Amino acid sequence: MTHTRFSLSALAAATLFSFAVQAAPVEIKFSHVVAENTPKGQMALKFKSLVESTMGDKYEVKVYPNSQLFGDGKELEALILGDVHFIAPSLSKFSKYTKQLQLFDLPFLFKDMEAVDRFQQGPAGQSLLRSMEKKGILGLGYLHNGLKQLSSSDPLRVPADASGKKFRIMSSDVLAAQFEAVDAVPLKKPFSEVFTLLQTRAIDGQENTWSNIYSKKFFEVQPYITESNHGVLDYLVATSAFFWSDLPAEDRQQLQAALAESIAYGNAIAIEKAQADKQAIIDSGRSKVITINESERQQWVDAMKPVWQAFEKEIGAELIQAAIESNQG
Ligand code: LMR
Secondary structure, eight states: OHHHHHHHHHHHHHHHHHHHHHHSOEEEEEEOSSOSSSHHHHHHHHHHHHHHHHHTTTEEEEEEOTTSSOOTTTHHHHHHHTSOSEEOOBGGGOTTTOSGGGGGGSTTOOSSHHHHHHHHHSHHHHHHTTTTGGGTEEEEEEEEEEEOEEEESSOOSSGGGGTTOEEEEOSOHHHHHHHHTTTOEEEEOOGGGHHHHHHTTSSSEEEEOHHHHHHTTGGGTOSEEEEOOOSEEEEEEEEEHHHHHHSOHHHHHHHHHHHHHHHHHHHHHHHHHHHHHHHHHHHHTSSEEEEOOHHHHHHHHHHHTHHHHHHHHHHOHHHHHHHHHTTOO
């Protein structure tokens, strides 16, 4: 009797336990490489709060910033392997999986962020979201950061000033060609190493947005920043195609809606930070912001523009044309 009672209560406990296990929210890991006070950092946190407030019984979102979980050398592989569920790498970091996204690295392609947005929301931009689906990577949306500036240990006004200097770049052959076009030396390095490389003078400079230069303190170890606006740094918010297709359709819809709202929130922060972080850098007095005039700017354009031709075949002439057309807004 005692024995039966024991068995029954053990059974009840086991049933309760398995119910509790089944009911535990599924963990969604969102990994990224930047600080939390950036457009991407804030977008990820917004996504967490929206998902947990509307679907908290089913999903828990864990955000890992600052390359804590995976640096940018590893996060795409980790996504494909299922070790992380959401990432938002810069569009410059996908060339191993598609050559088409290299489009965004072409120097002086988009005249401003509105043009970038028009392209991304148009048919060509939207079709790129699925360009890596067969490889297990699904783009769910674009997130803005902003236009890139050139920071350096010496003042850069014209392309000749960059000659022979070493610049850290993201893992993109287009960006390598862009610096080679001004006789500089590009070095592909993960974002997490940039500050130390600059601080130790192992490299002379780098290109990045105001919010990254500010949040990662590059301005404290780079005495000059040229406001070149020579290219765009935006993100593809991506998930694993396998993870995504296994989710119930209704959940996918809700997650996608939370993501759209988070992206809109992050985009508003991107606009604000491009101004505010630039101003904070100027106010710090640690770095001199160099404004170039039209003829100086034209020299950079003339030197870097041949890169378009060199990559036209890989990227696709039609895609480049669609991007050019987005400048007419
Ligand atoms: C970089 O590597 O410089 C950027 O892509 C970092 C980021 O994610 O904004």
